Every structure is written in structure tokens, then in C-alpha cells.
Amino acid sequence: MSEQPRRPRGTGKPYRRPQKDPVRMLAFEALRAVDERDAYANLVLPPLLRKAREKGDFDGRDAALATELVYGTLRRQGTYDAVIAACVDRPLREVDPPVLDVLSLGVHQLLGTRIPTHAAVSASVELARVVLGDGRAKFVNAVLRKVARDDLDGWVAKVAPPYDDDPEEHLAVVHSHPRWVVSALWDSLGGGRAGIEQLLEADNERPAVTLVARPGRSTAEELLGEEAAEPGRWSPYAVRLAEGGEPGAIEAVRDNRAGVQDEGSQLVALALANAPLEGRDEKWLDGCAGPGGKAALLAALAAERGAFLLASEKQPHRAGLVAKALDGNPGPYQVIAADGTRPPWRPGSFDRVLMDVPCTGLGALRRRPEARWRRRPADLDGFAPLQRGLLHTALDSVRVGGVVGYATCSPHLAETRAVVDDVLKQRPEAELLDARPLLPGVTDLGEGPDVQLWPHVHGTDAMYLALLRRTG
Numbered sequence: 404m405s406e407q408p409r410r411p412r413g414t415g416k417p418y419r420r421p422q423k424d425p426v427r428m429l430a431f432e433a434l435r436a437v438d439e440r441d442a443y444a445n446l447v448l449p450p451l452l453r454k455a456r457e458k459g460d461f462d463g464r465d466a467a468l469a470t471e472l473v474y475g476t477l478r479r480q481g482t483y484d485a486v487i488a489a490c491v492d493r494p495l496r497e498v499d500p501p502v503l504d505v506l507s508l509g510v511h512q513l514l515g516t517r518i519p520t521h522a523a524v525s526a527s528v529e530l531a532r533v534v535l536g537d538g539r540a541k542f543v544n545a546v547l548r549k550v551a552r553d554d555l556d557g558w559v560a561k562v563a564p565p566y567d568d569d570p571e572e573h574l575a576v577v578h579s580h581p582r583w584v585v586s587a588l589w590d591s592l593g594g595g596r597a598g599i600e601q602l603l604e605a606d607n608e609r610p611a612v613t614l615v616a617r618p619g620r621s622t623a624e625e626l627l628g629e630e631a632a633e634p635g636r637w638s639p640y641a642v643r644l645a646e647g648g649e650p651g652a653i654e655a656v657r658d659n660r661a662g663v664q665d666e667g668s669q670l671v672a673l674a675l676a677n678a679p680l681e682g683r684d685e686k687w688l689d690g691c692a693g694p695g696g697k698a699a700l701l702a703a704l705a706a707e708r709g710a711f712l713l714a715s716e717k718q719p720h721r722a723g724l725v726a727k728a729l730d731g732n733p734g735p736y737q738v739i740a741a742d743g744t745r746p747p748w749r750p751g752s753f754d755r756v757l758m759d760v761p762c763t764g765l766g767a768l769r770r771r772p773e774a775r776w777r778r779r780p781a782d783l784d785g786f787a788p789l790q791r792g793l794l795h796t797a798l799d800s801v802r803v804g805g806v807v808g809y810a811t812c813s814p815h816l817a818e819t820r821a822v823v824d825d826v827l828k829q830r831p832e833a834e835l836l837d838a839r840p841l842l843p844g845v846t847d848l849g850e851g852p853d854v855q856l857w858p859h860v861h862g863t864d865a866m867y868l869a870l871l872r873r874t875g
């Protein structure tokens with residue numbers, strides 16, 4: 404006798420158990436965690452993938468597909484929501500979030516991957532049967548069949564307003580960014596349509612993993628000996644891994660002699676370290692050091708000159724990460740947990756100070772697929788006083804003649820120039836330095852004196868750096 408339960412009389416086909424597809428199940432689980440618990444995809448995914456591998460459910464290709472499904476679905480959520488909204492007969496907020504997650508995953512497979520249409524629909528319906536039940540699976544089936552009638556370009560032409568009618572809304576839907584983010588990025592970037600489109604597209608690409616060879620501890624040549632690595636574009640310490648490259652498999656990374664670090668972050672630390680200085684160059688401060696990427700590079704550079712680095716971070720657990728990142732540094736350093744707006748050190752005690760302040764992170768959207776949907780314009784108001792306070796501390800902490808680097812991983816003008824301008828108005832004893840010559844070889848740095856890097860121009864995160872000298 405068949406073990407399958409019979410379908411109620413008169414409903415046609417016999418009942419078939421839904422097929423559990425481990426890749427889609429895992430992708431759905433990750434999306435639910437991001438949605439329900441405000442989890443970060445890049446933190447949720449690795450342990451899920453590890454568990455699936457240990458259970459024997461997954462090979463490398465499954466892991467790559469699950470990762471692509473989660474990241475792609477989250478990144479393109481704005482476009483996909485507009486498509487789904489055109490295919491359901493009620494407002495999206497009235498669709499249950501788990502149903503919406505299954506639909507988005509399905510739309511991504513249909514419009515954003517090369518998975519054949521029938522496979523994308525049937526895999527999504529099977530997933531829906533497992534995680535939502537047969538009734539809602541029918542709804543998923545009906546919606547995805549409508550979506551499958553056109554490709555991405557066709558849908559975008561239908562659901563986005565024409566560029567000439569509303570450029571920002573058009574770009575928001577086409578490139579899947581919240582409208583206010585499009586607007587803010589465009590304000591900072593300037594220029595016409597081509598540049599902002601390239602930037603928004605770059606935010607939707609997965610960046611290569613970049614390593615830093617910490618000077619004095621490792622070299623780019625050593626890292627280039629690793630399979631499928633190529634030199635970075637700007638930093639002499641940078642090496643890019645090819646797609647699928649595993650930093651954890653590299654001995655120098657395991658030994659802390661090298662680390663994972665975007666080239667933009669490397670350039671910020673290098674520019675501060677290279678700024679000309681008269682007189683003493685012995686004490687450096689990183690006032691917002693967690694999790695420690697720039698501090699580790701600064702500490703290695705300081706060690707080469709016999710200088711000391713104090714790495715300070717407000718959150719004790721993040722100070723712990725800084726200590727790990729600096730472990731084994733050949734020169735003198737100290738890690739402390741301290742609030743940079745109430746510093747425990749004496750004013751004027753440092754020769755170089757980095758303040759890489761907390762910010763919206765709008766410059767690193769390509770790394771955090773869900774971040775653009777979480778941020779709100781009001782977040783800027785929360786950061787504004789802290790960013791100004793921390794820059795004041797930096798200027799208080801540096802000696803006369805010393806240099807301060809004010810950095811953000813956001814290009815939002817409210818977090819970059821506005822902060823520097825406001826603080827400079829109150830601090831006549833400080834002046835802006837031209838940061839551009841301190842990033843040797845880097846092209847397209849604009850009019851200065853501050854520097855804004857861009858993913859689509861420089862291949863880095865959109866890091867901002869202003870260098871200030873204390874003159875009195």
C-alpha cells in the first residue's frame with residue numbers, strides 16, 4: 404500500500420508530498436532571519452551553510468547558489484517588490500512576510516538568474532508547499548506564473564516611471580535602492596545620469612574579497628603566491644582574491660599577518676600615515692577602532708617607524724575584536740574600551756589621529772545587501788552630534804602640528820563635508836590638508852581637498868577622508 408495520504412475525493416490528482424530542496428529551504432531560512440530578527444545576511448549565512456555541509460546536504464555549488472539566491476533577492480528587493488505588487492491584487496503590506504519571501508526568492512530566480520522558468524516556478528511552489536502549506540502555494544504559483552510572462556527589462560519598463568517624468572523614482576526602481584538613498588548618493592556624486600547609474604549598479608555587484616598584507620608582517624607578493632589572486636589597484640599592500648577565494652584558507656590570514664580589508668579602508672589608513680609631519684611622530688591614536696581593520700594596518704605602519712598606537716573603541720566586545728586584529732603586531736600598541744566623546748587620555752598627546760566615525764554605511768551597500776532597506780533618513784540625525792563630537796575630540800587629542808583623519812564609510816554629505824565644515828567653523832586652530840597627493844597613483848579624486856572614493860570609479864567602498872592639521 405502507498406504511504407502517501409489520499410487526496411480528498413473528487414479533487415483530481417493523488418496527493419504528492421512536497422519535495423524538500425535544501426538550497427531553497429536554506430535561502431528561505433536566511434531571508435526569514437533577516438526579515439524577522441533584523442539579522443545580517445553576511446552573519447546568518449555562513450553558519451547555515453556550514454551546518455548544511457556538515458549534514459552532507461550541500462556541496463560547494465549548492466553553497467554558491469544559496470548565497471547568490473539570498474544576496475540577489477535582498478539586493479534587488481526594491482525592483483522585485485514593484486514587480487510583485489503589479490501581480491497581486493492587494494497592497495504588499497497585506498501579504499504575509501513569509502509568503503513575500505518565497506515570492507521574492509522566486510522572482511529572483513525568474514528575473515535575476517539563468518534558472519529556466521519552469522524550474523524556477525516549480526522549485527518555488529515546492530518550497531511554498533513545505534514552508535507555507537498547499538493553499539498558499541497555489542497563490543505563489545499564480546503570482547509567479549504572471550511574473551514569468553516577461554523578463555526583467557520588460558517588467559522594469561512596466562513598473563518604473565519613465566526617467567524623464569521622475570528620474571529619482573525611475574533609478575530607485577530600476578536599480579533597487581530606496582529613493583532617498585538615490586537622492587543622497589546623487590547629491591554627493593554630482594553629474595548626470597550615467598555616473599549615478601554606474602554607482603547604483605556597482606552597489607548591486609558582489610565585490611571581490613580584498614586582502615591586506617600587513618606591512619612588516621607579510622607582503623603582497625606572499626599573498627599573490629596564493630591561487631587565483633591578483634594585485635590590488637591602488638594600495639601596495641592589497642591583493643584581490645578571485646571569486647570563491649577563501650581568506651580562511653590562507654596561512655598569512657590565519658596568522659593575523661594579513662587580513663580582509665577593502666582597498667578604500669587601506670587607502671584611508673595609508674593617507675593618514677603618509678601625511679607630512681614636522682617634529683615628533685611617536686604616538687598615534689585610532690579613536691573608533693572596532694572591529695580593528697584600520698587599526699591593524701596603522702599599528703603595522705607605526706611599528707615600522709617605532710611609533711606607538713592607542714586603539715580605542717567604545718563597545719567592549721568590539722574592543723575585543725580590535726585586540727584580536729592587533730595580536731602579534733611587532734610594535735608597541737594598546738587597546739582600550741573608551742567613549743571617544745569623553746576620552747581618558749590627555750589633550751594634545753598624539754601626533755596622528757584617526758576618527759573613522761560611526762555612520763549610515765551608505766558607502767558599503769555592496770557588502771551588506773539588506774542595509775539599504777534598514778536605514779532611514781532619521782538615522783542621520785542620530786549620528787550627526789556624535790560625528791561632530793568625535794571630530795572635536797580628535798582635534799583636542801592631536802598636538803599642534805599633528806594630523807587628524809576624519810573618515811566615514813558613507814558618502815552622504817551630511818556625514819562628510821557638513822561635519823567637517825561645521826567643526827572647522829568652531830575650530831579656527833585647524834585647517835584642511837589636501838588629502839589627494841597622499842593617495843599616490845589614485846585617479847579621479849575630484850577637486851579636493853578632501854577625498855571621496857567610489858565603487859564604480861575606484862572599485863572600493865565609498866570611503867570619505869578629510870585630513871586636518873592642528874595649527875594652534
Ligand SMILES: C[S@@+](CC[C@H](N)C(=O)[O-])C[C@H]1O[C@@H](n2cnc3c(N)ncnc32)[C@H](O)[C@@H]1O
Nearest residue numbers: 691692693694695696697717742743759760761
Ligand atoms: C566605522 S566603525 C570603525 C571601523 C574601524 N575603524 C575599522 O576599520 O575596522 C565605528 C566604530 O566606532 C565605535 N563607536 C561608536 N561610538 C563611539 C564613541 N562614542 N567612541 C568611540 N567609539 C565609538 C563603533 O562601536 C564602531 O566600532
